[in-house]
Amino acid sequence: MEIRYLNYFVVVAEKRSFTKAAEQLHISQPSLSSAIKNMEKSLDLKLIERSTKEFRLTEEGELLYQEAKKLIRHHENVLNELENVKKSGVGEFSIGLIESSMLWLPDLLNQFKENFPHVKVKLLEVLSLEEVEEALWNYEIHLAITNQFIHREEIETAPVYRERLVALFPPQHPLTEKPYIHLSDLAEEPFIVSREGFQTREDILKAFREVGIVPNIQFEIERFETATRLVEENLGVTMIPENYVKYAKSLSANARPIQDFPLLRTVYLAFEKNRYLPPTASGFIDLVKNYFEKD
Structure with missing residues:
Protein backbone atom coordinates (compact mmCIF):
# COMPACT_ATOMS: atom_id res chain seq x y z
CA MET A 1 0.00 0.00 0.00
CA GLU A 2 1.42 3.38 -1.01
CA ILE A 3 2.22 5.85 1.75
CA ARG A 4 0.09 8.52 0.06
CA TYR A 5 -3.02 6.40 0.48
CA LEU A 6 -2.30 6.03 4.16
CA ASN A 7 -1.92 9.80 4.31
CA TYR A 8 -5.29 10.19 2.57
CA PHE A 9 -6.92 7.98 5.16
CA VAL A 10 -5.30 9.81 8.10
CA VAL A 11 -6.48 13.20 6.82
CA VAL A 12 -10.02 11.89 6.28
CA ALA A 13 -10.05 10.42 9.81
CA GLU A 14 -8.83 13.68 11.34
CA LYS A 15 -11.08 15.99 9.30
CA ARG A 16 -14.06 13.62 9.74
CA SER A 17 -15.20 14.79 6.33
CA PHE A 18 -14.34 13.76 2.79
CA THR A 19 -15.02 17.29 1.55
CA LYS A 20 -12.66 18.99 4.03
CA ALA A 21 -10.03 16.28 3.59
CA ALA A 22 -10.13 16.65 -0.20
CA GLU A 23 -9.64 20.39 0.14
CA GLN A 24 -6.57 19.91 2.36
CA LEU A 25 -5.12 17.24 0.07
CA HIS A 26 -5.87 19.28 -3.07
CA ILE A 27 -7.63 16.43 -4.82
CA SER A 28 -11.23 15.97 -5.89
CA GLN A 29 -13.69 14.45 -3.46
CA PRO A 30 -14.65 11.61 -5.87
CA SER A 31 -10.96 10.71 -6.26
CA LEU A 32 -10.51 10.66 -2.48
CA SER A 33 -13.64 8.57 -1.92
CA SER A 34 -12.49 6.13 -4.59
CA ALA A 35 -9.03 5.84 -2.99
CA ILE A 36 -10.50 5.00 0.42
CA LYS A 37 -12.89 2.44 -1.09
CA ASN A 38 -9.97 0.81 -2.93
CA MET A 39 -8.07 0.63 0.40
CA GLU A 40 -11.03 -1.12 2.00
CA LYS A 41 -11.27 -3.51 -0.94
CA SER A 42 -7.57 -4.39 -0.90
CA LEU A 43 -7.63 -4.92 2.87
CA ASP A 44 -11.02 -6.66 2.80
CA LEU A 45 -12.02 -4.48 5.75
CA LYS A 46 -14.58 -1.79 6.38
CA LEU A 47 -12.72 1.28 7.68
CA ILE A 48 -15.45 3.94 7.82
CA GLU A 49 -19.01 3.42 9.04
CA ARG A 50 -21.25 4.78 6.29
CA SER A 51 -24.62 3.59 7.62
CA THR A 52 -25.05 6.61 9.91
CA LYS A 53 -25.07 10.36 9.26
CA GLU A 54 -22.29 10.91 11.81
CA PHE A 55 -18.75 10.21 10.58
CA ARG A 56 -17.27 7.28 12.50
CA LEU A 57 -14.33 4.96 12.04
CA THR A 58 -14.90 1.26 12.52
CA GLU A 59 -12.77 -0.60 15.04
CA GLU A 60 -10.49 -1.67 12.19
CA GLY A 61 -10.41 1.89 10.88
CA GLU A 62 -9.37 3.25 14.26
CA LEU A 63 -6.54 0.72 14.45
CA LEU A 64 -5.36 1.60 10.94
CA TYR A 65 -5.54 5.31 11.77
CA GLN A 66 -3.27 4.94 14.82
CA GLU A 67 -0.75 2.73 13.02
CA ALA A 68 -0.82 4.78 9.81
CA LYS A 69 0.19 7.91 11.74
CA LYS A 70 3.25 6.06 13.04
CA LEU A 71 4.17 4.78 9.58
CA ILE A 72 3.86 8.24 8.06
CA ARG A 73 6.01 9.77 10.78
CA HIS A 74 8.59 7.01 10.31
CA HIS A 75 8.58 7.54 6.55
CA GLU A 76 9.09 11.29 6.96
CA ASN A 77 11.88 10.69 9.46
CA VAL A 78 13.79 8.41 7.08
CA LEU A 79 13.40 10.92 4.25
CA ASN A 80 14.68 13.71 6.51
CA GLU A 81 17.67 11.61 7.56
CA LEU A 82 18.50 10.87 3.92
CA GLU A 83 18.09 14.53 2.97
CA ASN A 84 20.51 15.58 5.72
CA VAL A 85 23.06 13.05 4.52
CA LYS A 86 22.60 14.17 0.91
CA LYS A 87 23.13 17.83 1.81
CA SER A 88 26.05 17.55 4.21
CA GLY A 89 27.38 14.03 3.85
CA THR A 157 13.00 2.92 28.50
CA ALA A 158 16.36 1.49 29.55
CA PRO A 159 17.78 2.25 33.04
CA VAL A 160 21.25 3.82 33.04
CA TYR A 161 22.06 4.72 36.64
CA ARG A 162 20.52 5.58 40.02
CA GLU A 163 21.28 8.55 42.22
CA ARG A 164 20.27 9.77 45.67
CA LEU A 165 18.27 12.88 46.40
CA VAL A 166 19.69 15.02 49.18
CA ALA A 167 18.23 17.90 51.17
CA LEU A 168 19.62 21.34 50.38
CA PHE A 169 19.69 24.12 52.99
CA PRO A 170 20.60 27.81 52.97
CA PRO A 171 23.99 28.84 54.40
CA GLN A 172 24.06 28.86 58.22
CA HIS A 173 20.76 26.94 58.45
CA PRO A 174 20.52 25.22 61.88
CA LEU A 175 19.93 21.78 60.32
CA THR A 176 23.32 21.89 58.61
CA GLU A 177 24.87 21.29 62.01
CA LYS A 178 23.66 17.68 61.68
CA PRO A 179 25.59 15.14 59.58
CA TYR A 180 22.26 13.89 58.19
CA ILE A 181 18.59 14.72 58.57
CA HIS A 182 15.21 12.98 58.79
CA LEU A 183 12.18 13.83 56.68
CA SER A 184 10.43 14.97 59.83
CA ASP A 185 13.06 17.73 60.15
CA LEU A 186 11.59 19.30 57.01
CA ALA A 187 7.95 19.32 58.14
CA GLU A 188 7.80 23.03 58.98
CA GLU A 189 10.40 24.29 56.50
CA PRO A 190 9.28 26.37 53.49
CA PHE A 191 9.71 23.80 50.74
CA ILE A 192 10.71 24.18 47.09
CA VAL A 193 9.62 21.42 44.70
CA SER A 194 9.28 20.75 40.97
CA ARG A 195 5.95 21.57 39.36
CA GLU A 196 3.37 18.91 38.52
CA GLY A 197 4.37 16.52 35.74
CA PHE A 198 7.92 16.00 37.04
CA GLN A 199 8.92 12.59 38.38
CA THR A 200 11.17 14.09 41.06
CA ARG A 201 8.16 15.89 42.53
CA GLU A 202 6.16 12.65 42.62
CA ASP A 203 8.99 10.77 44.33
CA ILE A 204 9.48 13.46 46.98
CA LEU A 205 5.79 13.91 47.79
CA LYS A 206 5.31 10.13 47.95
CA ALA A 207 8.09 9.91 50.55
CA PHE A 208 6.46 12.63 52.64
CA ARG A 209 3.09 10.87 52.43
CA GLU A 210 4.58 7.58 53.60
CA VAL A 211 5.90 9.19 56.79
CA GLY A 212 2.69 11.17 57.32
CA ILE A 213 4.01 14.66 56.51
CA VAL A 214 2.37 17.36 54.41
CA PRO A 215 5.23 19.57 53.20
CA ASN A 216 4.92 23.34 53.41
CA ILE A 217 5.29 23.99 49.67
CA GLN A 218 6.08 27.64 48.97
CA PHE A 219 7.66 27.50 45.51
CA GLU A 220 7.18 25.28 42.45
CA ILE A 221 9.98 25.31 39.88
CA GLU A 222 11.19 23.51 36.73
CA ARG A 223 14.97 23.61 37.04
CA PHE A 224 17.28 22.56 39.88
CA GLU A 225 19.29 25.67 39.11
CA THR A 226 16.29 27.79 40.12
CA ALA A 227 15.72 25.73 43.26
CA THR A 228 19.33 26.06 44.41
CA ARG A 229 19.27 29.80 43.76
CA LEU A 230 16.15 30.18 45.92
CA VAL A 231 17.78 28.12 48.67
CA GLU A 232 20.92 30.25 48.54
CA GLU A 233 18.73 33.32 48.99
CA ASN A 234 17.25 31.76 52.16
CA LEU A 235 13.78 31.34 50.63
CA GLY A 236 13.36 27.70 51.58
CA VAL A 237 14.80 24.19 51.39
CA THR A 238 14.60 21.61 48.64
CA MET A 239 15.77 18.17 47.51
CA ILE A 240 18.01 17.70 44.48
CA PRO A 241 20.12 14.87 43.00
CA GLU A 242 23.36 14.30 44.90
CA ASN A 243 25.35 14.43 41.67
CA TYR A 244 24.04 17.93 41.01
CA VAL A 245 25.66 19.04 44.26
CA LYS A 246 28.79 17.00 43.62
CA TYR A 247 29.52 18.55 40.23
CA ALA A 248 28.22 22.07 40.85
CA LYS A 249 30.98 24.61 40.15
CA SER A 250 29.80 27.09 42.78
CA LEU A 251 27.21 26.43 45.44
CA SER A 252 26.86 28.23 48.76
CA ALA A 253 23.94 26.06 49.92
CA ASN A 254 24.62 22.99 52.07
CA ALA A 255 23.48 19.44 51.27
CA ARG A 256 22.68 16.74 53.81
CA PRO A 257 21.73 13.09 53.23
CA ILE A 258 18.34 11.82 54.41
CA GLN A 259 18.80 8.90 56.79
CA ASP A 260 15.36 7.51 57.56
CA PHE A 261 13.96 7.50 54.04
CA PRO A 262 16.69 7.35 51.39
CA LEU A 263 15.27 8.75 48.15
CA LEU A 264 16.62 7.37 44.88
CA ARG A 265 15.80 8.25 41.32
CA THR A 266 16.61 6.31 38.16
Whole structure:
Protein backbone atom coordinates (compact mmCIF):
# COMPACT_ATOMS: atom_id res chain seq x y z
CA MET A 1 0.00 0.00 0.00
CA GLU A 2 1.42 3.38 -1.01
CA ILE A 3 2.22 5.85 1.75
CA ARG A 4 0.09 8.52 0.06
CA TYR A 5 -3.02 6.40 0.48
CA LEU A 6 -2.30 6.03 4.16
CA ASN A 7 -1.92 9.80 4.31
CA TYR A 8 -5.29 10.19 2.57
CA PHE A 9 -6.92 7.98 5.16
CA VAL A 10 -5.30 9.81 8.10
CA VAL A 11 -6.48 13.20 6.82
CA VAL A 12 -10.02 11.89 6.28
CA ALA A 13 -10.05 10.42 9.81
CA GLU A 14 -8.83 13.68 11.34
CA LYS A 15 -11.08 15.99 9.30
CA ARG A 16 -14.06 13.62 9.74
CA SER A 17 -15.20 14.79 6.33
CA PHE A 18 -14.34 13.76 2.79
CA THR A 19 -15.02 17.29 1.55
CA LYS A 20 -12.66 18.99 4.03
CA ALA A 21 -10.03 16.28 3.59
CA ALA A 22 -10.13 16.65 -0.20
CA GLU A 23 -9.64 20.39 0.14
CA GLN A 24 -6.57 19.91 2.36
CA LEU A 25 -5.12 17.24 0.07
CA HIS A 26 -5.87 19.28 -3.07
CA ILE A 27 -7.63 16.43 -4.82
CA SER A 28 -11.23 15.97 -5.89
CA GLN A 29 -13.69 14.45 -3.46
CA PRO A 30 -14.65 11.61 -5.87
CA SER A 31 -10.96 10.71 -6.26
CA LEU A 32 -10.51 10.66 -2.48
CA SER A 33 -13.64 8.57 -1.92
CA SER A 34 -12.49 6.13 -4.59
CA ALA A 35 -9.03 5.84 -2.99
CA ILE A 36 -10.50 5.00 0.42
CA LYS A 37 -12.89 2.44 -1.09
CA ASN A 38 -9.97 0.81 -2.93
CA MET A 39 -8.07 0.63 0.40
CA GLU A 40 -11.03 -1.12 2.00
CA LYS A 41 -11.27 -3.51 -0.94
CA SER A 42 -7.57 -4.39 -0.90
CA LEU A 43 -7.63 -4.92 2.87
CA ASP A 44 -11.02 -6.66 2.80
CA LEU A 45 -12.02 -4.48 5.75
CA LYS A 46 -14.58 -1.79 6.38
CA LEU A 47 -12.72 1.28 7.68
CA ILE A 48 -15.45 3.94 7.82
CA GLU A 49 -19.01 3.42 9.04
CA ARG A 50 -21.25 4.78 6.29
CA SER A 51 -24.62 3.59 7.62
CA THR A 52 -25.05 6.61 9.91
CA LYS A 53 -25.07 10.36 9.26
CA GLU A 54 -22.29 10.91 11.81
CA PHE A 55 -18.75 10.21 10.58
CA ARG A 56 -17.27 7.28 12.50
CA LEU A 57 -14.33 4.96 12.04
CA THR A 58 -14.90 1.26 12.52
CA GLU A 59 -12.77 -0.60 15.04
CA GLU A 60 -10.49 -1.67 12.19
CA GLY A 61 -10.41 1.89 10.88
CA GLU A 62 -9.37 3.25 14.26
CA LEU A 63 -6.54 0.72 14.45
CA LEU A 64 -5.36 1.60 10.94
CA TYR A 65 -5.54 5.31 11.77
CA GLN A 66 -3.27 4.94 14.82
CA GLU A 67 -0.75 2.73 13.02
CA ALA A 68 -0.82 4.78 9.81
CA LYS A 69 0.19 7.91 11.74
CA LYS A 70 3.25 6.06 13.04
CA LEU A 71 4.17 4.78 9.58
CA ILE A 72 3.86 8.24 8.06
CA ARG A 73 6.01 9.77 10.78
CA HIS A 74 8.59 7.01 10.31
CA HIS A 75 8.58 7.54 6.55
CA GLU A 76 9.09 11.29 6.96
CA ASN A 77 11.88 10.69 9.46
CA VAL A 78 13.79 8.41 7.08
CA LEU A 79 13.40 10.92 4.25
CA ASN A 80 14.68 13.71 6.51
CA GLU A 81 17.67 11.61 7.56
CA LEU A 82 18.50 10.87 3.92
CA GLU A 83 18.09 14.53 2.97
CA ASN A 84 20.51 15.58 5.72
CA VAL A 85 23.06 13.05 4.52
CA LYS A 86 22.60 14.17 0.91
CA LYS A 87 23.13 17.83 1.81
CA SER A 88 26.05 17.55 4.21
CA GLY A 89 27.38 14.03 3.85
CA VAL A 90 26.76 13.48 7.56
CA GLY A 91 23.54 14.13 9.39
CA GLU A 92 22.15 15.34 12.68
CA PHE A 93 21.74 13.64 16.01
CA SER A 94 19.21 15.04 18.48
CA ILE A 95 19.21 14.32 22.21
CA GLY A 96 16.54 15.30 24.71
CA LEU A 97 17.97 15.74 28.18
CA ILE A 98 17.19 16.51 31.77
CA GLU A 99 19.10 19.24 33.53
CA SER A 100 21.29 17.04 35.72
CA SER A 101 22.61 15.05 32.73
CA MET A 102 24.73 18.04 31.79
CA LEU A 103 26.98 17.09 34.69
CA TRP A 104 28.33 14.07 32.78
CA LEU A 105 27.13 14.57 29.21
CA PRO A 106 30.01 16.84 28.04
CA ASP A 107 32.51 14.09 28.84
CA LEU A 108 30.52 11.64 26.74
CA LEU A 109 30.05 14.13 23.92
CA ASN A 110 33.84 14.47 23.65
CA GLN A 111 34.05 10.72 23.11
CA PHE A 112 31.11 10.82 20.72
CA LYS A 113 32.71 13.53 18.56
CA GLU A 114 35.89 11.46 18.33
CA ASN A 115 33.82 8.68 16.75
CA PHE A 116 31.56 10.96 14.70
CA PRO A 117 33.55 14.18 14.18
CA HIS A 118 31.31 15.64 11.47
CA VAL A 119 27.92 14.92 12.99
CA LYS A 120 25.90 17.91 14.15
CA VAL A 121 24.51 17.33 17.66
CA LYS A 122 21.33 19.07 18.80
CA LEU A 123 20.54 19.22 22.53
CA LEU A 124 16.98 19.90 23.62
CA GLU A 125 15.85 20.17 27.24
CA VAL A 126 12.81 17.98 27.81
CA LEU A 127 12.01 18.03 31.49
CA SER A 128 8.48 16.76 32.13
CA LEU A 129 6.98 13.42 31.07
CA GLU A 130 4.67 15.17 28.63
CA GLU A 131 7.60 16.98 27.00
CA VAL A 132 9.62 13.76 26.66
CA GLU A 133 6.74 11.83 25.07
CA GLU A 134 5.87 14.70 22.71
CA ALA A 135 9.49 15.16 21.59
CA LEU A 136 9.86 11.43 20.85
CA TRP A 137 6.45 11.20 19.20
CA ASN A 138 7.11 14.21 16.93
CA TYR A 139 10.64 13.02 16.06
CA GLU A 140 12.15 16.17 17.52
CA ILE A 141 14.77 13.95 19.16
CA HIS A 142 16.31 10.56 18.45
CA LEU A 143 16.41 9.65 22.13
CA ALA A 144 15.90 11.15 25.57
CA ILE A 145 17.91 11.11 28.78
CA THR A 146 15.16 11.23 31.38
CA ASN A 147 14.22 10.27 34.92
CA GLN A 148 10.69 9.45 33.74
CA PHE A 149 9.76 5.81 33.10
CA ILE A 150 7.52 5.87 30.04
CA HIS A 151 4.73 3.31 30.14
CA ARG A 152 4.19 3.03 26.40
CA GLU A 153 4.68 -0.16 24.44
CA GLU A 154 6.36 1.55 21.49
CA ILE A 155 9.00 3.27 23.64
CA GLU A 156 12.03 1.51 25.10
CA THR A 157 13.00 2.92 28.50
CA ALA A 158 16.36 1.49 29.55
CA PRO A 159 17.78 2.25 33.04
CA VAL A 160 21.25 3.82 33.04
CA TYR A 161 22.06 4.72 36.64
CA ARG A 162 20.52 5.58 40.02
CA GLU A 163 21.28 8.55 42.22
CA ARG A 164 20.27 9.77 45.67
CA LEU A 165 18.27 12.88 46.40
CA VAL A 166 19.69 15.02 49.18
CA ALA A 167 18.23 17.90 51.17
CA LEU A 168 19.62 21.34 50.38
CA PHE A 169 19.69 24.12 52.99
CA PRO A 170 20.60 27.81 52.97
CA PRO A 171 23.99 28.84 54.40
CA GLN A 172 24.06 28.86 58.22
CA HIS A 173 20.76 26.94 58.45
CA PRO A 174 20.52 25.22 61.88
CA LEU A 175 19.93 21.78 60.32
CA THR A 176 23.32 21.89 58.61
CA GLU A 177 24.87 21.29 62.01
CA LYS A 178 23.66 17.68 61.68
CA PRO A 179 25.59 15.14 59.58
CA TYR A 180 22.26 13.89 58.19
CA ILE A 181 18.59 14.72 58.57
CA HIS A 182 15.21 12.98 58.79
CA LEU A 183 12.18 13.83 56.68
CA SER A 184 10.43 14.97 59.83
CA ASP A 185 13.06 17.73 60.15
CA LEU A 186 11.59 19.30 57.01
CA ALA A 187 7.95 19.32 58.14
CA GLU A 188 7.80 23.03 58.98
CA GLU A 189 10.40 24.29 56.50
CA PRO A 190 9.28 26.37 53.49
CA PHE A 191 9.71 23.80 50.74
CA ILE A 192 10.71 24.18 47.09
CA VAL A 193 9.62 21.42 44.70
CA SER A 194 9.28 20.75 40.97
CA ARG A 195 5.95 21.57 39.36
CA GLU A 196 3.37 18.91 38.52
CA GLY A 197 4.37 16.52 35.74
CA PHE A 198 7.92 16.00 37.04
CA GLN A 199 8.92 12.59 38.38
CA THR A 200 11.17 14.09 41.06
CA ARG A 201 8.16 15.89 42.53
CA GLU A 202 6.16 12.65 42.62
CA ASP A 203 8.99 10.77 44.33
CA ILE A 204 9.48 13.46 46.98
CA LEU A 205 5.79 13.91 47.79
CA LYS A 206 5.31 10.13 47.95
CA ALA A 207 8.09 9.91 50.55
CA PHE A 208 6.46 12.63 52.64
CA ARG A 209 3.09 10.87 52.43
CA GLU A 210 4.58 7.58 53.60
CA VAL A 211 5.90 9.19 56.79
CA GLY A 212 2.69 11.17 57.32
CA ILE A 213 4.01 14.66 56.51
CA VAL A 214 2.37 17.36 54.41
CA PRO A 215 5.23 19.57 53.20
CA ASN A 216 4.92 23.34 53.41
CA ILE A 217 5.29 23.99 49.67
CA GLN A 218 6.08 27.64 48.97
CA PHE A 219 7.66 27.50 45.51
CA GLU A 220 7.18 25.28 42.45
CA ILE A 221 9.98 25.31 39.88
CA GLU A 222 11.19 23.51 36.73
CA ARG A 223 14.97 23.61 37.04
CA PHE A 224 17.28 22.56 39.88
CA GLU A 225 19.29 25.67 39.11
CA THR A 226 16.29 27.79 40.12
CA ALA A 227 15.72 25.73 43.26
CA THR A 228 19.33 26.06 44.41
CA ARG A 229 19.27 29.80 43.76
CA LEU A 230 16.15 30.18 45.92
CA VAL A 231 17.78 28.12 48.67
CA GLU A 232 20.92 30.25 48.54
CA GLU A 233 18.73 33.32 48.99
CA ASN A 234 17.25 31.76 52.16
CA LEU A 235 13.78 31.34 50.63
CA GLY A 236 13.36 27.70 51.58
CA VAL A 237 14.80 24.19 51.39
CA THR A 238 14.60 21.61 48.64
CA MET A 239 15.77 18.17 47.51
CA ILE A 240 18.01 17.70 44.48
CA PRO A 241 20.12 14.87 43.00
CA GLU A 242 23.36 14.30 44.90
CA ASN A 243 25.35 14.43 41.67
CA TYR A 244 24.04 17.93 41.01
CA VAL A 245 25.66 19.04 44.26
CA LYS A 246 28.79 17.00 43.62
CA TYR A 247 29.52 18.55 40.23
CA ALA A 248 28.22 22.07 40.85
CA LYS A 249 30.98 24.61 40.15
CA SER A 250 29.80 27.09 42.78
CA LEU A 251 27.21 26.43 45.44
CA SER A 252 26.86 28.23 48.76
CA ALA A 253 23.94 26.06 49.92
CA ASN A 254 24.62 22.99 52.07
CA ALA A 255 23.48 19.44 51.27
CA ARG A 256 22.68 16.74 53.81
CA PRO A 257 21.73 13.09 53.23
CA ILE A 258 18.34 11.82 54.41
CA GLN A 259 18.80 8.90 56.79
CA ASP A 260 15.36 7.51 57.56
CA PHE A 261 13.96 7.50 54.04
CA PRO A 262 16.69 7.35 51.39
CA LEU A 263 15.27 8.75 48.15
CA LEU A 264 16.62 7.37 44.88
CA ARG A 265 15.80 8.25 41.32
CA THR A 266 16.61 6.31 38.16
CA VAL A 267 17.86 7.94 34.98
CA TYR A 268 16.89 6.26 31.71
CA LEU A 269 17.57 6.32 28.00
CA ALA A 270 14.27 6.41 26.10
CA PHE A 271 13.71 5.93 22.37
CA GLU A 272 11.06 4.58 20.03
CA LYS A 273 11.49 0.86 19.37
CA ASN A 274 10.24 0.85 15.79
CA ARG A 275 11.88 4.06 14.63
CA TYR A 276 14.89 4.05 12.38
CA LEU A 277 17.86 5.05 14.52
CA PRO A 278 20.98 6.14 12.64
CA PRO A 279 24.38 4.66 13.56
CA THR A 280 25.11 7.86 15.51
CA ALA A 281 22.22 7.11 17.88
CA SER A 282 23.28 3.49 18.37
CA GLY A 283 26.85 4.65 18.96
CA PHE A 284 25.74 7.14 21.58
CA ILE A 285 23.63 4.53 23.40
CA ASP A 286 26.65 2.21 23.56
CA LEU A 287 28.82 5.05 24.92
CA VAL A 288 26.32 5.81 27.68
CA LYS A 289 26.01 2.16 28.72
CA ASN A 290 29.79 1.66 28.75
CA TYR A 291 30.33 4.89 30.65
CA PHE A 292 28.09 3.91 33.54
CA GLU A 293 29.03 0.23 33.57
CA LYS A 294 32.53 1.35 34.56
CA ASP A 295 31.24 3.28 37.62
